[in-house]
Amino acid sequence: MATEAHGAEEGGLVFHPMDQFIVKPLFGGEHMGMFTFTNASLWMMLAIVAVIALMVFGTSRRARIPGRAQSVAELAYGFVYKMVEDVAGKDAVGFFPYIMTLFMFIVFSNFLGLLPMSFTPTSHFAVTVVLAMLVFLTVTIVGFVKNGTKFLGLFWVSSAPLALRPVLAIIEIISYFVRPVSHSIRLAGNVMAGHAVIKVFAGFAAIAVISPVSVLAITAMYGLEVLVSFIQAYVFTILTCVYLKDALHPSH
Amino acid sequence: MATETHDAAGTAADAAPGMPQLDFSTWANQIFWLVVTLVVIYLVLSRVALPRIAAVLAERQGTITNDIAAAEDLKQKAVEAEAAYNQALADARSEANNIIAATKADIQKDLDVALAKADAEIAAQTAEGEKAIAAIREGALESVKAVAKDTAKELVAAMGGTADAKTITAAVTARMKG
Numbered sequence: 001m002a003t004e005a006h007g008a009e010e011g012g013l014v015f016h017p018m019d020q021f022i023v024k025p026l027f028g029g030e031h032m033g034m035f036t037f038t039n040a041s042l043w044m045m046l047a048i049v050a051v052i053a054l055m056v057f058g059t060s061r062r063a064r065i066p067g068r069a070q071s072v073a074e075l076a077y078g079f080v081y082k083m084v085e086d087v088a089g090k091d092a093v094g095f096f097p098y099i100m101t102l103f104m105f106i107v108f109s110n111f112l113g114l115l116p117m118s119f120t121p122t123s124h125f126a127v128t129v130v131l132a133m134l135v136f137l138t139v140t141i142v143g144f145v146k147n148g149t150k151f152l153g154l155f156w157v158s159s160a161p162l163a164l165r166p167v168l169a170i171i172e173i174i175s176y177f178v179r180p181v182s183h184s185i186r187l188a189g190n191v192m193a194g195h196a197v198i199k200v201f202a203g204f205a206a207i208a209v210i211s212p213v214s215v216l217a218i219t220a221m222y223g224l225e226v227l228v229s230f231i232q233a234y235v236f237t238i239l240t241c242v243y244l245k246d247a248l249h250p251s252h
Numbered sequence: 253m254a255t256e257t258h259d260a261a262g263t264a265a266d267a268a269p270g271m272p273q274l275d276f277s278t279w280a281n282q283i284f285w286l287v288v289t290l291v292v293i294y295l296v297l298s299r300v301a302l303p304r305i306a307a308v309l310a311e312r313q314g315t316i317t318n319d320i321a322a323a324e325d326l327k328q329k330a331v332e333a334e335a336a337y338n339q340a341l342a343d344a345r346s347e348a349n350n351i352i353a354a355t356k357a358d359i360q361k362d363l364d365v366a367l368a369k370a371d372a373e374i375a376a377q378t379a380e381g382e383k384a385i386a387a388i389r390e391g392a393l394e395s396v397k398a399v400a401k402d403t404a405k406e407l408v409a410a411m412g413g414t415a416d417a418k419t420i421t422a423a424v425t426a427r428m429k430g
Contacts (some may be wrong), residue, residue, distance in 0.1 A: 007306075016273055023278040030400055034280045044289040053294050055301035062308050064315060070308075077305045097298035121289075125273045126282040134290075192273065 013206055014031065018197035021192065023125055039119045040127075047108040047121070055104070076104070087241035092248055098138070098245075102131060103237040110191060110229035114222070122232075123192040125184060132184035135240045143247035154250040183239060190232045194225040400424045 025036045032038065054076070060067030066074055080100050084092055106122055113120025121127045143151040155172040157165055198221045204213040272278070283391050408415040414425075 019274040021291060023272060023275070023282065032278065032281055036281055038278070038281055038285075040278070041285040044285050048289055048292050050295055050298075056296060056304070059301065059304050059308065062304065064308075064312055066308075072300070072303055074309065077302065077309070097294065097302055100302065101290060101294040103314050104297065121282070121286065123273070124278075124282055126279040126287050130286055132284050188273065209418055 004174070013203055015200060016204045017196040017203070020119070020199060021194060025247075040121055040124065043109065043112055043119045044121050047105055050108045050112065052106045055144055076100075083238055084244075086243055087238060088244040089203060089248055090099070092194050092244050095138075095244060097241055098250055100238060102135070103233055106131070106187065106236055107230065107233040110233055111226075113191065114225055114229060120191055121193060123188055123195060128184035128188040129180070132180040135183065137181040137245060139243045139247040142244070143250060146248060147250055149204070151247070153251050154246055158251075178210070179243065182238065187232050189250075190228050194221065194251050197221055198225065349370060396430065400428065 001135065023038050023040045023103070023179040025032050025038050027037060027040060029036075032208050054069060055073050058073045061070065063070055081093075081096055084096050088095070109120060109127075112118055113123065139228070143154070147153075154174070155169045157168045157172065160168055198218055201214050201217045201221060205211040205218075206215075241249055319348050399421055402426055405415060405417070406418065
């Protein structure tokens with residue numbers, strides 16, 4: 001087996017598309033505790049650095065006529081603010097910093113993850129499940145705090161015929177609890193799949209004849225991934241806004 | 253040897269040979285760092301970045317609104333100035349017309365007076381001239397009579413006769429009447 005592995009590494013095709021997702025401690029030691037600084041931690045810290053660089057240092061001049069960085073920061077601000085206002089309603093503006101945090105973290109994790117040799121925190125279910133559960137809990141708690149038991153009206157479709165309502169209620173409840181699952185798997189799945197596919201194409205590059213095709217395919221996939229990185233951040237954010245609207249205005 | 257390679261392949265991969273995502277031993281670690289990350293980003297955004305951007309945007313909006321109002325004001329002023337200019341132009345034009353008419357009337361009056369005077373002078377001179385012509389004509393008739401008498405006397409003398417003045421005068425007068 002050892003020789004086999006050796007042979008494979010020297011000549012033939014080696015596919016380890018999932019190895020890039022392995023979380024490992026960065027500073028020595030095999031043991032990984034809760035507070036160990038891992039590659040996942042590193043790239044999350046880099047996301048923080050990027051967010052601060054854009055949103056704080058980029059806007060430090062407070063120019064009336066914005067420079068490049070400030071324009072991008074203002075664009076991001078306007079983009080998310082308008083989304084919150086349009087989708088979730090004017091009274092959801094209080095949640096804007098929270099939603100902005102989610103958006104900025106996801107978008108920067110995704111884009112930093114596109115750098116070669118990098119690690120993408122948002123490709124892990126551990127991360128996206130926490131994000132989705134945060135949204136789910138926020139929406140549920142806000143729903144009950146703002147509307148009391150009326151929030152349950154979300155599941156009781158009053159516009160439907162009375163006989164259908166219990167059936168619809170069951171469907172609505174199931175769909176409500178499936179939300180965090182789809183919300184988290186959509187993001188991690190998209191990011192992970194794209195990275196894995198790029199890795200598989202890269203594996204094919206070991207064959208000289210195929211390598212030009214492989215390089216082209218990687219380039220195309222990379223372009224698609226750039227798109228997906230932004231779109232998935234957008235989708236996650238807008239779904240958060242949609243759920244928040246349900247919490248603030250539960251009537252159908 | 254085989255186990256060695258296996259170890260080198262990755263410690264984390266041991267627990268979840270398929271997907272590292274489903275290796276739950278790393279979840280606590282990731283969740284801890286994720287929470288740290290989210291809290292830091294939230295604090296940075298909500299305390300520093302978002303208020304600052306909101307202030308910048310509001311200030312810009314204010315500036316734009318003020319500038320538009322100022323521009324509107326200036327436009328209004330320009331319209332007023334144009335109206336005033338047109339009014340002044342119209343006034344000046346009518347004033348000029350008045351002056352032209354008055355001047356024309358004055359000149360006409362002077363001209364009429366001068367013409368009348370000139371006419372009168374001409375009439376007077378014409379009358380005098382006619383009188384003079386009449387006098388000259390009268391004079392000329394007398395002279396012709398005298399010349400005719402002299403000529404007749406000389407002719408008579410040249411033909412060897414003598415003639416008294418009375419006969420010649422009577423003859424010339426009769427002839428001239430004829």
